[in-house]
Amino acid sequence: MIFQPIDKQLDLISRGTEEIIPEKVLVQKLEKSRKNNSPLIVKLGCDPSRPDLHIGHSVVLRKLRHFQDLGHQAVLVIGDFTAMIGDPTGRNKTRPQLTINDARNNAKSYVDQAKLILDIKKLRIVYNSDWLNQLLFSDIIKLAASTTVARMLERDDFTKRYKSEVPISLHEFLYPLAQAQDSVYLKADIELGGTDQKFNLLMGRDLQKNNGQESQCIITLPLLEGTDGVEKMSKSYDNHIGLRDAPEEIYGKTLSISDDMIEKWFLLAADSDEKTIKIVKDKLEKEKINPMKLKRELALKIVALYYDDDIAQKAESHFNTVVVGKEAPKDIPIYNLNTDKLIVEIIFESGILKSKGEARRMIKQGAVKLDGEPITDIYSKIDSKGEKVLKIGKRRFLKILAK
Numbered sequence: 503m504i505f506q507p508i509d510k511q512l513d514l515i516s517r518g519t520e521e522i523i524p525e526k527v528l529v530q531k532l533e534k535s536r537k538n539n540s541p542l543i544v545k546l547g548c549d550p551s552r553p554d555l556h557i558g559h560s561v562v563l564r565k566l567r568h569f570q571d572l573g574h575q576a577v578l579v580i581g582d583f584t585a586m587i588g589d590p591t592g593r594n595k596t597r598p599q600l601t602i603n604d605a606r607n608n609a610k611s612y613v614d615q616a617k618l619i620l621d622i623k624k625l626r627i628v629y630n631s632d633w634l635n636q637l638l639f640s641d642i643i644k645l646a647a648s649t650t651v652a653r654m655l656e657r658d659d660f661t662k663r664y665k666s667e668v669p670i671s672l673h674e675f676l677y678p679l680a681q682a683q684d685s686v687y688l689k690a691d692i693e694l695g696g697t698d699q700k701f702n703l704l705m706g707r708d709l710q711k712n713n714g715q716e717s718q719c720i721i722t723l724p725l726l727e728g729t730d731g732v733e734k735m736s737k738s739y740d741n742h743i744g745l746r747d748a749p750e751e752i753y754g755k756t757l758s759i760s761d762d763m764i765e766k767w768f769l770l771a772a773d774s775d776e777k778t779i780k781i782v783k784d785k786l787e788k789e790k791i792n793p794m795k796l797k798r799e800l801a802l803k804i805v806a807l808y809y810d811d812d813i814a815q816k817a818e819s820h821f822n823t824v825v826v827g828k829e830a831p832k833d834i835p836i837y838n839l840n841t842d843k844l845i846v847e848i849i850f851e852s853g854i855l856k857s858k859g860e861a862r863r864m865i866k867q868g869a870v871k872l873d874g875e876p877i878t879d880i881y882s883k884i885d886s887k888g889e890k891v892l893k894i895g896k897r898r899f900l901k902i903l904a905k
Contacts, residue, residue, distance in 0.1 A: 554610035558735030583631035682709035731760030749817035756801035
C-alpha cells in the first residue's frame with residue numbers, strides 16, 4: 503500500500519471535523535505510517551441500542567470511510583457488552599440496559615446498513631464482549647482506580663443530574679472506562695466520535711497512557727441537526743432521514759430542511775468537498791440564489807449517495823409530479839386484496855411502513871387518504887371490490903386491486 507502525502511491525507515481527514523486532539527500527534531502518526539508503510543488502526547464504537555440508522559449517523563461513518571479510502575484499517579466496535587451498561591451520554595436519566603443477545607441482533611441490522619457507506623470487505627468488525635467479558639473483578643477495581651469521581655462529574659450530563667438530584671448509578675461511571683478499555687485492547691491509533699462523545703474518547707487516551715501505550719488521537723464530528731433545523735437528528739424527534747428510506751422520501755425530506763442548514767448539510771450529509779462548499783456559500787451569500795434550487799441539488803446528491811444518479815433523477819421527477827403537480831405517480835406499487843382487511847395491515851404488509859404502530863400513528867394524524875378522502879379510524883377496512891388508491895403521507899401511494 504502506497505499512502506498519499508500527509509497534506510492530502512489531512513485534507514480529507516479534517517473535512518467536516520470539529521476537533522482533532524492533538525493534531526500535531528496525528529501528523530506524527532501519519533508520517534510514521536507512511537514511512538513504515540503500515541496502516542493506522544482507526545476505531546469507531548457503535549451503540550446497538552437502536553438498529554435503524556439515519557443520515558445523522560452517517561457523518562461519523564463517512565469519516566471512517568475516509569480513512570479506509572486512505573488505506574488505513576477501520577475497526578467497527580460493536581458495543582454488545584457496553585450496551586448492558588447503557589451509554590449515559592446526553593441522558594437525563596439512566597438508560598435502559600440491553601442483553602448481549604439483544605445488542606447482537608440489533609448489530610446485525612446496524613452492520614447491514616453501514617454497508618451503504620463503509621467498504622465492508624476491508625472493515626474489521628469486533629464485539630467488545632469478547633474482551634470485556636473476560637475481565638476479573640480485580641481488573642474492574644484496577645480499571646475504576648484509573649480515574650476519580652471528580653473527573654467523572656466533569657461530564658455535563660453527570661453534573662446536571664447530580665445537581666438536580668437525579669440518581670446516577672455506579673455502573674454508569676463504568677461506561678467511559680469500558681469504552682476506553684476497547685482502545686487499550688485494540689491499541690487504537692485514532693478514535694472517532696460525535697462531539698457528545700468527547701469525554702469518552704479522552705478517557706481512552708488516558709487509559710492507554712496508563713497501560714504504557716501511545717495515546718490515541720481523537721477526532722470529533724459535529725452532530726447533524728435534523729430536518730427541523732433545531733434538534734439533532736433523531737427518530738425520537740421525528741426529524742430524521744433513514745439510510746434505507748425510499749429515494750423519493752429522502753429527496754422530499756431533504757427539501758424540507760431550513761435554509762440555514764443548507765451549507766452544513768452539503769458538508770456533512772452529502773460529503774461535499776471544500777470546492778463544492780465554497781460554491782454553495784457563494785451562491786447563498788453573493789448570488790442570492792433561491793435556497794430551494796440549492797436544496798434540490800443537495801437532495802439529488804444525497805439520494806445518489808445511497809442509490810445512484812438515475813434513481814435520484816426519478817426521485818426528483820416523482821416529487822415534481824406528486825408534490826408540486828399534486829398528481830399520483832404512474833408507477834404505483836400494487837397490493838392484491840383477496841378479502842376485506844384493515845388499512846393498517848395493508849400498509850404494513852405492503853412494506854410501505856415498517857410497523858403497524860407507525861401506520862396507526864399516521865392514520866391518527868390524518869396522513870392517510872383513501873381515494874382522496876382522509877382516514878382517521880385505525881380500524882377502517884378496505885373491501886375486496888374494485889380498484890382503490892391509498893396515499894400514505896405526502897409522497898407514497900399504494901394501488902389496491904381486488905382479486
